[in-house]
Amino acid sequence: EVQLVESGGGLVQPGGSLRLSCAASGFTFSSYWMHWVRQAPGKGLVWVSRINSDGSSTSYADSVKGRFTISRDNAKNTLYLQMNSLRAEDTAVYYCARGQWQIDYWGQGTLVTVSS
Amino acid sequence: QSALTQPASVSGSPGQSITISCTGTSSDVGGYNYVSWYQQHPGKAPKLMIYEVSNRPSGVSNRFSGSKSGNTASLTISGLQAEDEADYYCSSYTSSSTLFGGGTKLTVL
Numbered sequence: 189e190v191q192l193v194e195s196g197g198g199l200v201q202p203g204g205s206l207r208l209s210c211a212a213s214g215f216t217f218s219s220y221w222m223h224w225v226r227q228a229p230g231k232g233l234v235w236v237s238r239i240n241s242d243g244s245s246t247s248y249a250d251s252v253k254g255r256f257t258i259s260r261d262n263a264k265n266t267l268y269l270q271m272n273s274l275r276a277e278d279t280a281v282y283y284c285a286r287g288q289w290q291i292d293y294w295g296q297g298t299l300v301t302v303s304s
Numbered sequence: 305q306s307a308l309t310q311p312a313s314v315s316g317s318p319g320q321s322i323t324i325s326c327t328g329t330s331s332d333v334g335g336y337n338y339v340s341w342y343q344q345h346p347g348k349a350p351k352l353m354i355y356e357v358s359n360r361p362s363g364v365s366n367r368f369s370g371s372k373s374g375n376t377a378s379l380t381i382s383g384l385q386a387e388d389e390a391d392y393y394c395s396s397y398t399s400s401s402t403l404f405g406g407g408t409k410l411t412v413l
Contacts, residue, residue: 223402232407233342233350233393234307247401283349289356289397290340294349 190214190293192284197298204274204302210267210284210295218242218262221288224269226280227297236282237269252278274302308333308394308405315411321382324408326394327375334375338397341370341379344407345390353392354379386412 196208208224224236237248237258246258257270267284281297309327316322326333326341333339339357342350352361354370357377367382377396381388389412394405 225404232307232391233344233395233404235395235402235404238402249401289338290352290395291342291350291402292352292355292361294351296349 190286192286192293192295194282194284194295194298197282197300199301199303200274201304202275202302205270205272206274206300208269208271208282208284208298208300210269212265212267212284212286215286217260217265220286222258222260222267223285223287223291224256224258224267225283225285225291225294226278226300227283228277228280231280233283234280239267240288271300274300276302278302306403308396308403310392310394310405310408312406313409313411315413316381316384317413318384318386320384321380322384322410323381324379324392324394324410326377326379326396326405328377328396328403329375332375332396332398332403333372333377333394336397337372339370339372339377340395341368341377342393342395343388343390344393350393381410384412388412 191213193211223238255273283297284295285291286293341354344350357372358370
């Protein structure tokens with residue numbers, strides 16, 4: 189069974205940093221592209237970033253470019269999102285998700301709240 | 305990186321059919337056959353309902369179907385059931401990003 193379990197969310201002050209992790213199991217992690225997608229309270233899904241299977245290629249939404257960094261450790265079956273210079277508008281549930289042409293599995297999400 | 309355009313809401317009665325549109329550009333929806341649709345119930349993670357424009361994953365009811373014409377993709381749900389009430393999102397792969405629509409709230413009357 190495919191499982192994606194996010195962790196690392198919490199309350200952080202504006203300008204602060206946070207690192208999210210996503211532990212993957214039930215599939216060959218190193219064979220799949222991975223994404224981070226976020227959803228602000230009461231709002232829609234917004235794509236944040238993606239990384240290819242070996243970590244050599246990454247893409248970011250304009251809203252997070254230069255502040256967020258996606259990475260992966262295929263030996264640990266883990267996806268990461270380093271978030272720096274956080275803003276109030278980054279407050280959201282962050283989902284880890286699997287897929288290249290389409291996302292076929294999603295984690296349950298971790299809540300990030302940026303507030304003073 | 306503009307979001308894809310979906311109607312904010314649609315509604316239908318049990319047994320009826322509804323269609324949700326998703327409009328993009330020739331750089332996303334129109335340029336790739338990688339349009340997918342997701343269903344999200346409140347407090348839950350999204351679920352893949354349609355991939356590559358018109359394909360259904362195993363386990364998804366055949367009441368759900370997808371199509372595309374030019375820069376607009378569509379999701380049709382036939383024989384509406386109460387459990388179909390949810391938010392629906394379209395998505396398109398591009399070479400540089402992945403785009404989502406703003407979401408459509410489906411109400412089953």
